[in-house]
Structures are given as structure tokens and as C-alpha cells.
Amino acid sequence: MDLDWDGRVYEIDPAAMKVLRVLDRKIRFTNGIAFGPDNHLYADASFTGEIYRYDVLGEAAPTRVVFGNVLQPDSNSDFKGPDGMAFGTDGRLYCTVYNQKNVTVVDRRGEVVDRLILDGPQPTNCAFALEGRKLRVTEVGKGQLEEIDMACDGLPLHLPKFV
Numbered sequence: 001m002d003l004d005w006d007g008r009v010y011e012i013d014p015a016a017m018k019v020l021r022v023l024d025r026k027i028r029f030t031n032g033i034a035f036g037p038d039n040h041l042y043a044d045a046s047f048t049g050e051i052y053r054y055d056v057l058g059e060a061a062p063t064r065v066v067f068g069n070v071l072q073p074d075s076n077s078d079f080k081g082p083d084g085m086a087f088g089t090d091g092r093l094y095c096t097v098y099n100q101k102n103v104t105v106v107d108r109r110g111e112v113v114d115r116l117i118l119d120g121p122q123p124t125n126c127a128f129a130l131e132g133r134k135l136r137v138t139e140v141g142k143g144q145l146e147e148i149d150m151a152c153d154g155l156p157l158h159l160p161k162f163v
Helices: none
Strands: 007-013 018-027 030-035 041-045 050-054 065-069 081-087 093-098 102-106 112-117 123-128 134-139 144-149
Touching (some): 007 030, 007 041, 018 050, 030 093, 041 081, 093 123, 102 123
Parallel strands (some): 081 123
Antiparallel strands (some): 050 065, 093 102, 102 112, 123 134, 134 144
16 A cells, blocks of 8 residues: 555557556545546546546646545545446446445435445445346455446446547
8 A cells, every 4th residue: 555556547549559648646546437427537546545536638738637446434444445346327337346335326426325345355446237227236345246227227338449
């Protein structure tokens, strides 16, 4: 936790297999990443609990904006932090939080509005099912896949445009 972490976010051209831009660096353990309904890129920092937002489509040199924080205050000294995340069609961000036993729900303003409690303590990723309004969560503490009924679908993933 005390090391000089240099977590980074890159824009990569998968067809040419090269880095186009370094969008950010010096993040304290970069982890989950997703595009939101506003076409901004979101990335999280596991050590701080922060979610960052970047205007990668509108700015040549996007700046880091703190969007929100998903850690819940408590006396638990075990490491916990945001991991995988996905956006719903409701505009909310659904972020797994390792060792916090939940998927934290963040609204468009960056405010925590809900915590979806899980069976296992260590969720690492989540994705919306293609059909059925379900959020599927990988959980490593018990080695299981959990499924949560949702009131919305997931946003489609942004796919690269191959030449």
C-alpha cells in the first residue's frame, strides 16, 4: 500500500497492436474499466476506492475527474477495493467491491445509492446477461457465480472498430 504505484489507463489500437495514448498514470492499482451512457470512460483505483471519469472521445489529453468512491466506512482493516464494473440502461454504474461483499451502485452524479449484498465476500467482476435482466457476478471467496435480478438491462459494450 505504501509503494509508488504507477497504474495506467491506455488507449490501444487492437488491429495495429500498439498504444495510441497513455490516458492516465500514477493510479493506485488500476482495475475495472467501462464506458458509461455519457460516452466517458470510467476506471477504478482499488487502493483508494475511487472511480475516475475521462472524456476520451472529446479531449486530446483527457484529465482524471473523480466521479465517486465505492468504499463503505467501517472498522474492517482487511484490504477492500473496487474491481470489475458495468453500466445499466438506467445510467447507474454497478461496481464489484472486493472484500466488501457487495456490488455498489452509483448514480449519474457519482453518489452511492445502493449496495447489492452478495453471498460471497470477494466479488471480482460483473456483467449483465444478454437476456433476462440479470447481473452476473464472479466471486472468488467461495468460487462461485452469483446472479442478481435487475430492474434494467446492461448497456452494450463498446467494441473497437477494426479496419
